[in-house]
Amino acid sequence: MPTLAPIADDVHAIALTPRSGVNAYLLGDVLVDAGMTFQAGALLKALQGRAVSALALTHAHLDHAGGARKVATTLGVPYWAGARDAEAASTGVAVMAGGLPGPLAPLAQRIGNFPGHPVARELVEGDEIGAGFVVLDTPGHSPGHVSYWREADRTLVCGDVLNGMHLLTSVKGLHTPPAKFTPNVADNTASAKRLAALRPARVLFGHGPAWTDPDALERFAAGL
Ligand SMILES: [Zn+2]
Numbered sequence: 001m002p003t004l005a006p007i008a009d010d011v012h013a014i015a016l017t018p019r020s021g022v023n024a025y026l027l028g029d030v031l032v033d034a035g036m037t038f039q040a041g042a043l044l045k046a047l048q049g050r051a052v053s054a055l056a057l058t059h060a061h062l063d064h065a066g067g068a069r070k071v072a073t074t075l076g077v078p079y080w081a082g083a084r085d086a087e088a089a090s091t092g093v094a095v096m097a098g099g100l101p102g103p104l105a106p107l108a109q110r111i112g113n114f115p116g117h118p119v120a121r122e123l124v125e126g127d128e129i130g131a132g133f134v135v136l137d138t139p140g141h142s143p144g145h146v147s148y149w150r151e152a153d154r155t156l157v158c159g160d161v162l163n164g165m166h167l168l169t170s171v172k173g174l175h176t177p178p179a180k181f182t183p184n185v186a187d188n189t190a191s192a193k194r195l196a197a198l199r200p201a202r203v204l205f206g207h208g209p210a211w212t213d214p215d216a217l218e219r220f221a222a223g224l
Contacts, residue, residue, distance in 0.1 A: 002046040008155045010131045019170045020209040028131030029053040033064040040067030056080040058159025059142040060088035062114040069117040078120035085144030092116030140188025156200035164208020174220040189224045196221030
Protein backbone atom coordinates (compact mmCIF):
# COMPACT_ATOMS: atom_id res chain seq x y z
CA MET A 1 0.00 0.00 0.00
CA PRO A 2 1.82 3.12 -1.21
CA THR A 3 1.88 6.26 0.94
CA LEU A 4 2.95 9.84 0.41
CA ALA A 5 6.46 10.45 1.72
CA PRO A 6 7.58 14.07 2.12
CA ILE A 7 10.87 14.44 0.26
CA ALA A 8 11.32 18.21 -0.20
CA ASP A 9 9.34 21.38 0.45
CA ASP A 10 5.85 20.74 -0.99
CA VAL A 11 7.10 17.55 -2.72
CA HIS A 12 5.96 14.01 -1.93
CA ALA A 13 7.21 10.72 -3.30
CA ILE A 14 4.75 7.88 -3.87
CA ALA A 15 6.53 4.52 -4.21
CA LEU A 16 4.23 2.17 -6.13
CA THR A 17 6.46 -0.87 -5.57
CA PRO A 18 8.83 -1.83 -2.73
CA ARG A 19 12.29 -0.19 -2.73
CA SER A 20 10.99 2.71 -4.85
CA GLY A 21 11.01 0.49 -7.94
CA VAL A 22 8.27 2.52 -9.64
CA ASN A 23 7.59 6.06 -8.44
CA ALA A 24 5.05 8.83 -8.83
CA TYR A 25 5.47 12.29 -7.26
CA LEU A 26 3.22 15.05 -6.03
CA LEU A 27 4.71 18.49 -6.77
CA GLY A 28 2.40 20.87 -4.91
CA ASP A 29 -0.93 19.65 -6.30
CA VAL A 30 0.44 18.35 -9.61
CA LEU A 31 0.78 14.59 -9.81
CA VAL A 32 3.76 13.43 -11.86
CA ASP A 33 3.35 10.00 -13.50
CA ALA A 34 0.77 7.32 -12.74
CA GLY A 35 2.63 3.99 -12.75
CA MET A 36 1.48 0.83 -14.49
CA THR A 37 -2.13 0.26 -15.44
CA PHE A 38 -2.74 -2.11 -12.51
CA GLN A 39 -1.22 0.37 -10.00
CA ALA A 40 -3.82 3.13 -10.61
CA GLY A 41 -6.12 1.98 -7.80
CA ALA A 42 -3.35 1.97 -5.21
CA LEU A 43 -2.12 5.36 -6.41
CA LEU A 44 -5.63 6.81 -6.07
CA LYS A 45 -5.85 5.42 -2.54
CA ALA A 46 -2.54 7.03 -1.61
CA LEU A 47 -3.85 10.36 -2.93
CA GLN A 48 -7.09 10.26 -0.93
CA GLY A 49 -7.74 13.56 0.82
CA ARG A 50 -5.10 15.36 -1.23
CA ALA A 51 -5.82 18.18 -3.66
CA VAL A 52 -4.71 17.22 -7.18
CA SER A 53 -5.12 19.73 -10.01
CA ALA A 54 -3.40 17.95 -12.92
CA LEU A 55 -1.55 14.81 -13.98
CA ALA A 56 1.75 15.52 -15.74
CA LEU A 57 3.84 12.79 -17.36
CA THR A 58 7.58 12.57 -17.59
CA HIS A 59 7.12 10.37 -20.66
CA ALA A 60 4.59 8.17 -22.42
CA HIS A 61 5.76 4.66 -21.47
CA LEU A 62 3.48 2.10 -19.86
CA ASP A 63 5.18 2.17 -16.44
CA HIS A 64 4.53 5.94 -16.16
CA ALA A 65 1.39 6.48 -18.27
CA GLY A 66 -0.27 3.09 -17.69
CA GLY A 67 -2.46 4.33 -14.84
CA ALA A 68 -3.04 7.76 -16.36
CA ARG A 69 -6.48 7.27 -17.89
CA LYS A 70 -7.95 5.84 -14.70
CA VAL A 71 -6.28 8.42 -12.44
CA ALA A 72 -7.16 11.44 -14.62
CA THR A 73 -10.77 10.38 -15.15
CA THR A 74 -11.36 9.38 -11.51
CA LEU A 75 -9.90 12.64 -10.19
CA GLY A 76 -11.37 14.69 -13.04
CA VAL A 77 -8.05 16.43 -13.73
CA PRO A 78 -6.39 17.43 -17.03
CA TYR A 79 -3.61 15.29 -18.50
CA TRP A 80 -0.34 16.97 -19.45
CA ALA A 81 2.57 15.51 -21.44
CA GLY A 82 5.66 16.68 -23.29
CA ALA A 83 4.64 17.99 -26.71
CA ARG A 84 6.48 15.27 -28.66
CA ASP A 85 4.98 12.55 -26.39
CA ALA A 86 1.43 13.91 -26.58
CA GLU A 87 0.37 11.62 -29.42
CA ALA A 88 1.73 8.51 -27.67
CA ALA A 89 0.03 9.54 -24.40
CA SER A 90 -3.28 10.13 -26.20
CA THR A 91 -3.24 6.91 -28.22
CA GLY A 92 -1.45 4.65 -25.73
CA VAL A 93 0.97 3.52 -28.43
CA ALA A 94 4.51 4.17 -27.20
CA VAL A 95 7.39 4.91 -29.56
CA MET A 96 9.57 1.80 -29.26
CA ALA A 97 13.25 1.16 -29.99
CA GLY A 98 13.19 -1.78 -32.35
CA GLY A 99 11.90 -4.35 -29.87
CA LEU A 100 11.60 -7.97 -30.97
CA PRO A 101 12.66 -9.05 -34.47
CA GLY A 102 10.55 -9.89 -37.50
CA PRO A 103 7.23 -11.59 -36.87
CA LEU A 104 7.41 -10.87 -33.12
CA ALA A 105 7.63 -7.07 -33.58
CA PRO A 106 3.86 -6.46 -33.36
CA LEU A 107 3.81 -8.44 -30.10
CA ALA A 108 6.58 -6.28 -28.63
CA GLN A 109 4.61 -3.18 -29.62
CA ARG A 110 1.45 -4.48 -27.98
CA ILE A 111 3.28 -5.25 -24.73
CA GLY A 112 4.39 -1.62 -24.61
CA ASN A 113 0.91 -0.21 -25.17
CA PHE A 114 -1.25 1.28 -22.41
CA PRO A 115 -4.66 3.00 -22.07
CA GLY A 116 -4.51 6.31 -23.92
CA HIS A 117 -6.20 9.49 -22.72
CA PRO A 118 -6.57 12.93 -24.38
CA VAL A 119 -3.74 15.32 -23.55
CA ALA A 120 -5.08 18.73 -22.52
CA ARG A 121 -1.72 20.54 -22.37
CA GLU A 122 1.44 19.90 -24.37
CA LEU A 123 4.45 20.83 -22.24
CA VAL A 124 7.51 22.58 -23.66
CA GLU A 125 10.81 23.83 -22.25
CA GLY A 126 10.33 26.58 -19.66
CA ASP A 127 6.65 25.92 -18.90
CA GLU A 128 5.77 26.38 -15.23
CA ILE A 129 3.75 23.50 -13.79
CA GLY A 130 3.37 24.57 -10.15
CA ALA A 131 5.22 24.43 -6.80
CA GLY A 132 8.10 26.32 -8.49
CA PHE A 133 8.91 23.60 -11.04
CA VAL A 134 9.64 24.29 -14.70
CA VAL A 135 9.75 21.92 -17.65
CA LEU A 136 13.08 20.85 -19.12
CA ASP A 137 13.06 19.23 -22.55
CA THR A 138 15.06 15.99 -22.05
CA PRO A 139 14.46 13.76 -25.11
CA GLY A 140 16.00 10.38 -25.87
CA HIS A 141 14.32 7.77 -23.67
CA SER A 142 11.19 8.93 -25.48
CA PRO A 143 10.88 11.68 -28.12
CA GLY A 144 9.01 14.03 -25.78
CA HIS A 145 10.51 13.07 -22.43
CA VAL A 146 10.46 16.02 -20.01
CA SER A 147 12.00 16.59 -16.57
CA TYR A 148 10.84 18.98 -13.85
CA TRP A 149 13.34 21.31 -12.17
CA ARG A 150 13.07 23.65 -9.20
CA GLU A 151 16.05 25.95 -9.03
CA ALA A 152 15.19 27.32 -5.55
CA ASP A 153 16.18 24.10 -3.75
CA ARG A 154 17.75 22.31 -6.74
CA THR A 155 15.16 19.53 -6.83
CA LEU A 156 15.00 17.54 -10.07
CA VAL A 157 12.39 15.03 -11.21
CA CYS A 158 14.23 13.26 -14.02
CA GLY A 159 11.86 10.48 -15.10
CA ASP A 160 13.91 7.82 -16.87
CA VAL A 161 16.74 9.98 -18.26
CA LEU A 162 18.63 8.11 -15.54
CA ASN A 163 17.60 5.20 -13.33
CA GLY A 164 18.45 5.37 -9.62
CA MET A 165 18.61 1.59 -9.26
CA HIS A 166 19.58 -1.49 -11.24
CA LEU A 167 16.26 -2.48 -12.78
CA LEU A 168 16.78 -6.24 -12.28
CA THR A 169 18.46 -6.35 -8.86
CA SER A 170 16.87 -3.09 -7.51
CA VAL A 171 20.25 -2.23 -5.95
CA LYS A 172 20.61 1.56 -5.60
CA GLY A 173 22.98 3.20 -8.09
CA LEU A 174 23.13 5.36 -11.20
CA HIS A 175 22.35 3.70 -14.53
CA THR A 176 21.28 4.75 -17.99
CA PRO A 177 17.92 3.29 -19.03
CA PRO A 178 18.05 0.07 -21.12
CA ALA A 179 18.86 0.83 -24.78
CA LYS A 180 16.04 -1.53 -25.78
CA PHE A 181 13.52 0.93 -24.32
CA THR A 182 15.38 4.09 -25.38
CA PRO A 183 14.68 5.00 -29.03
CA ASN A 184 17.48 7.62 -29.18
CA VAL A 185 20.39 6.74 -26.87
CA ALA A 186 22.58 9.65 -28.07
CA ASP A 187 19.85 12.18 -27.26
CA ASN A 188 19.28 10.56 -23.85
CA THR A 189 23.02 10.78 -23.09
CA ALA A 190 22.96 14.51 -23.94
CA SER A 191 19.91 14.93 -21.70
CA ALA A 192 21.66 13.11 -18.82
CA LYS A 193 24.76 15.32 -19.16
CA ARG A 194 22.57 18.42 -19.21
CA LEU A 195 20.76 17.37 -16.01
CA ALA A 196 24.00 16.43 -14.21
CA ALA A 197 25.45 19.86 -15.05
CA LEU A 198 22.60 21.44 -13.06
CA ARG A 199 24.14 19.84 -9.95
CA PRO A 200 20.77 18.94 -8.40
CA ALA A 201 20.70 18.58 -4.60
CA ARG A 202 18.22 15.73 -5.02
CA VAL A 203 17.27 13.72 -8.06
CA LEU A 204 13.87 12.01 -8.03
CA PHE A 205 13.78 9.08 -10.47
CA GLY A 206 11.03 7.09 -12.11
CA HIS A 207 12.87 4.04 -10.76
CA GLY A 208 14.96 4.07 -7.60
CA PRO A 209 15.31 6.07 -4.39
CA ALA A 210 16.30 9.76 -4.37
CA TRP A 211 19.94 10.59 -5.22
CA THR A 212 21.58 13.35 -3.18
CA ASP A 213 25.20 13.34 -4.40
CA PRO A 214 25.70 15.86 -7.26
CA ASP A 215 29.47 15.12 -7.46
CA ALA A 216 28.87 11.42 -8.09
CA LEU A 217 26.17 12.33 -10.59
CA GLU A 218 28.57 14.59 -12.50
CA ARG A 219 31.24 11.87 -12.53
CA PHE A 220 28.74 9.33 -13.81
CA ALA A 221 27.51 11.65 -16.57
CA ALA A 222 31.10 12.51 -17.59
CA GLY A 223 31.70 8.81 -18.23
CA LEU A 224 28.77 8.46 -20.64
ZN1 LIG B 1 10.18 3.85 -16.59
